Amino acid sequence: MTGPSEHQPGLRTVALIKQVPLEGGTGELAADGRLRRTGLATEINPWCRRALAQAVRLAAGPAGNSTVVTMGPPSAVDALREALACGVDEALHLCDPGWAGADCLVTAKALSAAVTSLGPVDLVVVGRSSVDGNTGAVGAMVAELLGLPFVGAALAIDVDRSDEGVTLHTTVQSDEGSRSVHVALPAVVAIAERSCHPAKAPAELWPAASRIRTVTTSQLGDGRPAQSPTQVTQVCRQPRSRTPVMLRGPVERQAEEALDLWEARQALDPAPAGAPPGVPPRGWGDTFSRVVVLTGQPGGVGPQALLGEAAVLAAPLGAQVAAVVGPGTDPGPLASWGADELIVLEDDAPRPAAAALASWIGIHGMPLALLGAARSWEREVLSRLAVRFDSGLMTDLTRVATHTDGEGRIRVRGRKPSGQGAVAEIASRGPLQIASLRTGFLELRTPRAHSAGLPAWDLAVGAEPAVRCGPWRQDDDYDTLERAEIVIGVGLGVEPGRYAELLPLCRLLDAELAATRKVTDAGWLPHSRQLGITARSIAPRLYIALGTSGNTRHMSGVERAATVIAVNHDAGAPVFDHSDIGMVADWGAAVRALTAAVERRGETRAPKETSAMAEGRR
Known part of the structure; x- marks a missing residue:
């Protein structure tokens, strides 16, 4: 792993870090309906420690500079004090009651505004995820808001300089395996756990809080508290x-x-007799509506379970399920699993794919919901679309259902693990209901009979010139x-x-x-x-x-x-x-x-x- 040295300029880096409860939190709601996090012992999120270490390393050298940014209550200042002790040059604390209870989208908006306020930067680094929630969405949302490519989770990182600019060469780790990636800077990069040693410093070496600059909503925007499009509405203790x-x-x-x-x-609890429930038949409602599903790699049981869940969600509403697939996908299994039509992407680069899907939705109308598995490709595409439609993202749901709100609009809500033995109910009030689902929690349904071909929309996807990827090594x-x-x-x-x-x-x-x-x-x-x-x-x-x-x-x-x-x-x-x-x-x-x-x-x-x-x- 190489980086800047005394003979090579350093980068202008920004590390976005998060403070998390040591034991994952209680999963309880406070009186204002927000998850209770005060009064808990906290630390820097383990994955953020690697991002912090990489930000310091890559900023080393002439003209290099590193900044750490966190958003949270006054107690989050301790995370920044430790970061300063680990070698970052400056620290920003986004702290304002207007941000309390912020979801991923509001958090990403605040963080991206803070990055913009710093002037030109080469690299923004984040942890792959956080141990208290595993949204994995903030980095991709920040990238979309800044108009930058996103790469992650990155292992070893090398810096290449040429007349064309600065490029990072990394090995990316994901659910599908690993592959080599070159990304032209500026960019947002999520850092994997094994990329380097974590940044840590004993408390006695932490500097005074006076070195930290506090930033409020009025200093980054118009001063109005942002309303989160997704919200925890209830927490049930299991x-x-x-x-x-x-x-x-x-x-x-x-x-x-x-x-x-x-x-x-x-013997007392034998396996259920007979086949599991079947996938509902194709929807034929009076009003043409859709549930759009990102299937990612269509092989395996994950997409099968996801499409079956989408079909169950769509059936009572008379909606059809549109499966987003890559070129050359065999539509036969998808139709049996629950797809009624296909949206065929000519390429799967996440940033241009999200842009193409947003344009398609703009032409063909807002779907009832946009769903995907909780895997790397789907996470990035869904996160970018959540920004484009200002809708937020309900992440890692284990169950979804629809309900009608007070204005007669059909809404999607879901459930996910939260804290110690608790389950949170998540609702969305954005214009588009977007969610990632943990397919391992979903029932694998008996495929339905389907003999006719599926109608398909061919969707042109632009190039991603900032990112060059090698083949996956599974x-x-x-x-x-x-x-x-x-x-x-x-x-x-x-x-x-x-x-x-x-x-x-x-x-x-x-x-x-x-x-x-x-x-x-x-x-x-x-x-x-x-x-x-x-x-x-x-x-x-x-x-x-x-x-x-x-x-x-x-x-x-x-x-x-x-x-x-x-x-x-x-x-x-x-x-x-x-x-x-x-x-x-x-x-x-x-x-x-x-x-x-x-x-x-x-x-x-x-x-x-x-x-x-x-x-x-x-």
């Missing part, structure tokens, strides 16, 4: 649904008892975890050098491997294997948790598992609060005992080495 049976004693006996309990649970099958009936999840307590010890049990159970955020951030397993509030969710018949403390952010990703077996040597570990069966034992001994017990019961399936296991050994 009742505890798992009461663990704790096992102790010799690990061999624990393994036998755990399998007995699992078999008993399966490091995993993204849909593997969606299809798995049994999943073994590992935390930092399972060292990658010992992953081979899991292979016999994975083979016997035909199980796939999943991981916590810290495991994938360390590069021990592919990012697509991460489960939790900042990643993906699954619903296997059995989830076995090994070497994890049981952070609620991770365990929210398996809350729909039929049975959870947790293994931890500490009987007081929080992971047992999220499990049905608890084994108090060393994970290695427990795995060996479970493997032997399964072999004795003759439950051997066809030997199989999962792709994640192969990746772990590499």
Whole structure:
């Protein structure tokens, strides 16, 4: 990884950082209807620490300069004090009651106005996401507001200078894999967790708050508090649904008892008989209306579940589902999954694709809703469209429904995990209802019969001259975890050098491997294997948790598992609060005992080495 040096000018960088609760927050609403965040211990968002470190590194050298910006209550000044101690040159604190409870769009507007006030900049960096919400939208929204390209999540970053200007060369990590990207500056770049060491400084080295410049709404705009187009309307505390049976004693006996309990649970709660509900038939309402769905890569179960959900949403309204696809897409499966028509993009570069879709909507009318999966391409396109239509973005929803507001307009609202064991209800009051959905939470419906071809709109997409991308290098099958009936999840307590010890049990159970955020951030397993509030969710018949403390952010990703077996040597570990069966034992001994017990019961399936296991050994 190279950057500016004493012989090379530094860049003018801006790091946008966020302060987050240490334990993810309570998920409670205050009296004003906003999520309660005051009075909580906080820190700089872990991903923002990497953005901060890159901003300082890339600004090093003659004429370089780095600025850090955050938006938040008075207590957020501590994040800026630490950032100054880490080496940034100046700090801006956007602090005003008018911004309290701001959603992604209002936040992005304030941050982009702050960046503009600084004068010309070369690079704006943000964290890939935030651990308390995982919107992943602010960076792309800021890029759209500033008229800049957006790239992320970036790993190693090199600076190239030529007569044509300054270019960043990076390797981008996403749900689809990784690829090489060149982006001409200025640009907005989201930084991945593994890009560098995090920027940290002990509190005794933090400078006085007097070095920080405070900025209010009146200094960035017309002084009127901005109204967020999306809003948390209700937070429901989820009742505890798992009461663990704790096992102790010799690990061999624990393994036998755990399998007995699992078999008993399966007998009491067998898999549903028959096929799941079918995809509703094509909508033929009196008033032609649409639900537009960004399918991304049309293969796999994610787009299938998403289109089925859109069809269910559209059916009572007589609306049709328009699937946005790339050139050469086979329309047959899409029609069966719920699509009624196609919008075919000639290219998938996110910024021009968003512009083309906005123009199409301007000609053909506002759809009832615009939906996409919570994956990298869809996030950027949806975020840019949310800016263009001033509608905001409801992110990472696990369920959507329609309702009629007081003015008789059809609105979309949804639900998503929030804080510790809570679910937030999100509503939109923007002109266009835009949402990203976590497809792992959606029901996979029985495809409908469809024999006729689909009508299609061919949509020209302009070039993206600022960004050059290499081919994707796929490091995993993204849909593997969606299809798995049994999943073994590992935390930092399972060292990658010992992953081979899991292979016999994975083979016997035909199980796939999943991981916590810290495991994938360390590069021990592919990012697509991460489960939790900042990643993906699954619903296997059995989830076995090994070497994890049981952070609620991770365990929210398996809350729909039929049975959870947790293994931890500490009987007081929080992971047992999220499990049905608890084994108090060393994970290695427990795995060996479970493997032997399964072999004795003759439950051997066809030997199989999962792709994640192969990746772990590499």
